[in-house]
Amino acid sequence: xxxxxxxxxxxxxxxxxxxxxxxxxxxxxxxxxxxxxxxxxxxxxxxxxxxxxxxxxxxxxxxxxxxxxxxxxxxxxxxxxxxxxxxxxxxxxxxxxxxxxxxxxxxxxxxxxxxxxxx
Numbered sequence: 001x002x003x004x005x006x007x008x009x010x011x012x013x014x015x016x017x018x019x020x021x022x023x024x025x026x027x028x029x030x031x032x033x034x035x036x037x038x039x040x041x042x043x044x045x046x047x048x049x050x051x052x053x054x055x056x057x058x059x060x061x062x063x064x065x066x067x068x069x070x071x072x073x074x075x076x077x078x079x080x081x082x083x084x085x086x087x088x089x090x091x092x093x094x095x096x097x098x099x100x101x102x103x104x105x106x107x108x109x110x111x112x113x114x115x116x117x118x119x
Contacts, residue, residue: 020071024080032084036092043096044103053096061089 021028039060040053047056065085069075076082 020068022068022072022074022076022078022081024078024084029084032088033091036088037095040092040095040099043092044099047096048100048103050097050100050104053100054093057089057092057096060092061085 039057043053043056047053065076
């Protein structure tokens, strides 16, 4: 949504019908790909497990499919729409897994000085 607001400064009028359109438009495809990068950053903080990134990304895109189908009262049939969803899911999953693995591999910092049980 914030990307759509930013684009509105350049003459693009964000409409709810654009979000749930079954027609692939260049501007909306770009916005969806940027949003999938944003979702992958959210994955690293919400999911925090690389193994669960694929499930979460597929669930988000499945809910998007349900909303598009309900809004248009038809299943999307345009091939480019499906390709965009696959690419978006892939970007979201791969980048989310990378960020989660990067966070998981960080050193655990222990606060405080030496313990009284240390030798």
